[in-house]
Amino acid sequence: MAEREADRSVSQTVKAQLALRDQILSGTLRPGERISELQAVETTGASRTPVRMALVRLEEEGLLEAIPSGGFMVKAFSERDISDSIELRGTLEGLAARFAAERGVSARELEPLKECLAAIDELLAQVPISIDAFSSYVSLNARFHALLTELSRSPPLIRQIDRASALPFASPSGFVMAQSALPEAQQILIIAQEHHRVVIDAIENREGARAEAVMREHARLAVRNLRLALRNRTHLDLLPALALIKTATD
Amino acid sequence: MAEREADRSVSQTVKAQLALRDQILSGTLRPGERISELQAVETTGASRTPVRMALVRLEEEGLLEAIPSGGFMVKAFSERDISDSIELRGTLEGLAARFAAERGVSARELEPLKECLAAIDELLAQVPISIDAFSSYVSLNARFHALLTELSRSPPLIRQIDRASALPFASPSGFVMAQSALPEAQQILIIAQEHHRVVIDAIENREGARAEAVMREHARLAVRNLRLALRNRTHLDLLPALALIKTATD
DNA sequence: TGAATACGTTTTGTATACAGTAACCGAGGG
DNA sequence: CCCTCGGTTACTGTATACAAAACGTATTCA
Numbered sequence: 325m326a327e328r329e330a331d332r333s334v335s336q337t338v339k340a341q342l343a344l345r346d347q348i349l350s351g352t353l354r355p356g357e358r359i360s361e362l363q364a365v366e367t368t369g370a371s372r373t374p375v376r377m378a379l380v381r382l383e384e385e386g387l388l389e390a391i392p393s394g395g396f397m398v399k400a401f402s403e404r405d406i407s408d409s410i411e412l413r414g415t416l417e418g419l420a421a422r423f424a425a426e427r428g429v430s431a432r433e434l435e436p437l438k439e440c441l442a443a444i445d446e447l448l449a450q451v452p453i454s455i456d457a458f459s460s461y462v463s464l465n466a467r468f469h470a471l472l473t474e475l476s477r478s479p480p481l482i483r484q485i486d487r488a489s490a491l492p493f494a495s496p497s498g499f500v501m502a503q504s505a506l507p508e509a510q511q512i513l514i515i516a517q518e519h520h521r522v523v524i525d526a527i528e529n530r531e532g533a534r535a536e537a538v539m540r541e542h543a544r545l546a547v548r549n550l551r552l553a554l555r556n557r558t559h560l561d562l563l564p565a566l567a568l569i570k571t572a573t574d
Numbered sequence: 575m576a577e578r579e580a581d582r583s584v585s586q587t588v589k590a591q592l593a594l595r596d597q598i599l600s601g602t603l604r605p606g607e608r609i610s611e612l613q614a615v616e617t618t619g620a621s622r623t624p625v626r627m628a629l630v631r632l633e634e635e636g637l638l639e640a641i642p643s644g645g646f647m648v649k650a651f652s653e654r655d656i657s658d659s660i661e662l663r664g665t666l667e668g669l670a671a672r673f674a675a676e677r678g679v680s681a682r683e684l685e686p687l688k689e690c691l692a693a694i695d696e697l698l699a700q701v702p703i704s705i706d707a708f709s710s711y712v713s714l715n716a717r718f719h720a721l722l723t724e725l726s727r728s729p730p731l732i733r734q735i736d737r738a739s740a741l742p743f744a745s746p747s748g749f750v751m752a753q754s755a756l757p758e759a760q761q762i763l764i765i766a767q768e769h770h771r772v773v774i775d776a777i778e779n780r781e782g783a784r785a786e787a788v789m790r791e792h793a794r795l796a797v798r799n800l801r802l803a804l805r806n807r808t809h810l811d812l813l814p815a816l817a818l819i820k821t822a823t824d
Numbered sequence: 825t826g827a828a829t830a831c832g833t834t835t836t837g838t839a840t841a842c843a844g845t846a847a848c849c850g851a852g853g854g
Numbered sequence: 855c856c857c858t859c860g861g862t863t864a865c866t867g868t869a870t871a872c873a874a875a876a877c878g879t880a881t882t883c884a
Contacts, residue, residue: 335867335868336867336868336869337867337868360835361835361836362834362835362836370868370869371868371869371870372836372868372869372870373623373867373868373869373870374867374868374869376627376836376837377626377627377630377867380627380630380631380634381630381634384630384631384634384635385634386730386733393836393875393876393877394835394836394837394875394876395835395836404728405728405729405730408673408728408729408730408731409730411669412666412669412730412731412734415665415666415669416662416665416666419661419662419665423658478654478655478658478662479655479658480636480655480658480659480662480741481658481662483636484662484734484737484738487734487737488734491730585837585838586837586838586839587837587838610864610865611865611866612864612865612866620838620839621838621839621840622838622839622840622866623837623838623839623840624837624838624839626866626867643845643846643847643866644845644846644865644866644867645865645866825884826883826884827882827883827884828881828882828883828884829880829881829882829883830879830880830881830882831878831879831880831881832877832878832879832880833876833877833878833879834875834876834877834878835874835875835876835877836873836874836875836876837872837873837874837875838871838872838873838874839870839871839872839873840869840870840871840872841868841869841870841871842867842868842869842870843866843867843868843869844865844866844867844868845864845865845866845867846863846864846865846866847862847863847864847865848861848862848863848864849860849861849862849863850859850860850861850862851858851859851860851861852857852858852859852860853856853857853858853859854855854856854857854858
């Protein structure tokens with residue numbers, strides 16, 4: 325009915341989905357909490373039907389869990405769930421890298437990857453890294469991973485990787501953002517960048533096994549990154565996704 | 575409104591989802607075909623709202639594709655999509671096997687796996703295998719893989735494997751069912767059974783890398799199985815899921 | 825005093841009505 | 855004869871009304 329918002333031209337379902345995801349990730353909705361459709365209708369501005377569709381999508385996405393008696397609740401994750409998700413993602417990206425290497429990639433297709441690499445190199449050159457440079461790194465790193473995934477040219481695999489990356493904590497580059505942890509984080513990032521370099525080299529030389537192995541090692545590094553992030557808990561303000569962790573670990 | 579069907583006590587959404595999936599897998603709905611909600615309402619007996627929910631779920635499941643202008647169509651798969659899906663599933667199951675091996679599994683937990691193994695052994699003992707024994711094998715094999723997945727004790731991984739297995743052709747044991755192909759299929763099944771045996775042994779001895787490697791090899795065997803199934807095209811009557819393959823390959 | 829049952833309230837699941845939009849068909853002009 | 859433009863139709867997306875089920879509460883009986 326043409327709300328006063330500027331959101332027109334975007335479907336109500338998508339609007340509700342984004343709004344609810346924001347609420348979950350920002351901690352407005354706590355893990356384990358039952359989601360009231362009526363309340364969601366009020367906060368999102370959409371009607372019940374699109375809200376329900378959004379809830380179904382978010383459940384499939386893994387952020388919500390269906391309650392047997394009806395309705396949905398925010399999913400709670402254990403620390404192991406998260407490290408498993410990271411390793412899972414790494415395994416899938418390893419497969420993507422192997423596919424890319426085995427199936428061959430033209431120099432033209434590798435171009436954007438190499439540009440990404442160079443841009444990250446520039447960021448990492450400054451010691452210590454600034455907080456701004458760090459957030460630039462996060463988006464550049466995401467871009468690199470997305471491009472690499474595309475190189476596999478396997479729609480089913482790309483789809484699964486997207487699914488695995490939907491969980492916000494599966495993309496581990498954004499974990500360490502607290503000022504105090506930056507030097508230690510930079511060390512990790514430099515190693516990660518070396519992984520990036522090697523995987524491109526392996527793809528260029530069509531070394532599938534090597535490409536896969538290095539992406540897996542990359543994921544293990546990310547798990548280490550996660551541990552670091554959990555130790556310096558100041559990051560919680562910056563990455564509320566971690567609020568989804570069960571408090572059982574405390 | 576209490577239809578005359580015996581489906582009462584099951585939600586309309588689930589009913590519609592099952593009915594639509596049947597229609598897709600049985601070939602009633604052709605790949606690329608736009609799904610009419612109105613028509614789906616008539617065939618499933620549910621109302622438009624649950625039908626829409628079912629459509630969203632089937633889209634997330636990977637059987638449907640959203641049309642930009644609205645609505646959904648049945649997804650079409652290439653032959654490579656299918657072999658990629660199999661390899662993808664194998665990679666995930668490899669990770670599950672590794673997790674099981676690394677994290678340790680009690681003898682009691684391995685019991686049902688071994689029972690499964692023994693039951694399959696019995697089936698494979700008869701040469702040539704009967705068509706009935708073959709379909710028993712299919713369900714036993716599915717059970718074995720499900721149990722193995724559970725052993726990983728990793729909810730995120732189990733979830734992803736379930737997703738990957740939702741595509742019907744990702745479970746390759748059911749491919750070869752044509753009478754003429756049975757002897758050749760039995761050869762493959764015997765090798766597959768050896769893989770099953772090795773993966774259990776590896777898990778018992780906590781050899782993570784070995785457990786993972788054999789499950790990957792298992793998937794490559796399944797791809798070979800797929801090729802065989804595509805050559806003996808008589809199976810098309812028995813496994814209409816393959817009708818989802820794009821006809822471009824013809 | 826505690827537990828069980830019945831009633832009321834709240835919330836979800838389902839059905840349907842309405843509106844907006846895209847596709848299709850036909851007619852007219854180039 | 856083909857291309858284009860306008861109308862019509864049928865479909866999807868959204869909103870809302872209704873029904874059934876679940877939860878909480880209070881009251882009564884043991």
